Amino acid sequence: MSTEPSAYHRRVAEEKRAAILKAATGLFLASGYDGTSLAKIAEVAGVSKATLFKQFPTKGALFDAIVTESWQVEDSGGPEPSVEDLKTGLTTIGHRYVELLTRPGMTALFRIVIAELPRFPELGEAQFSQGKMPYFESVSRYLAAAHSAGSAKVDAPDLAATQFLGMISNFVFWPTLLLPDWAPGQSAIEQAVDEAVRTMSARYGI
Structure with missing residues (x-):
């Protein structure tokens, strides 16, 4: 049985x-x-x-489970980021990152961590090691793969991943922690992603 x-x-x-x-x-x-x-x-x-x-x-x-699920990237059924075409691949990653950051509850989760951090530093560790870091590493691996494929010259993929994700999150996400009414329109978000991709392509593209 x-x-x-x-x-x-x-x-x-x-x-x-x-x-x-x-x-x-x-x-x-x-x-x-x-x-x-x-x-x-x-x-x-x-x-x-x-x-x-x-x-x-x-x-x-x-x-820990809340953090892990909040950072889980769902399979949208769309194409995987192209390592042969840096601009196209980064555009895919950029829009998926926006979807992740604007998920219901993501801002609330960060507020919990920030509010409780002085008494419970392990919450910050969980947010970093089980949420943000695995996602960051996936972007770093993509950039390393693009370097290997010859579509980019990225000698420091961790630094490049920090630059790319930072350009997007600094507009889309971080203001929401201090400005409850921060809600940029879709066109503004698309422009932020496009400018981040253009900057990365100019710096690392071949």
């Missing part, structure tokens, strides 16, 4: 996990990390404490 969970049970488990993550994010933002208990998260999520503890034995593990 198979011990593997059925498709139904897997779907139910995924739904409960999603409800827990949503409830936790909302409570962390409203009451702070320290002011939110796992018992309250279970109550708001509509699950038993046993169910929550089974998936997330500690509050730290739950926060």
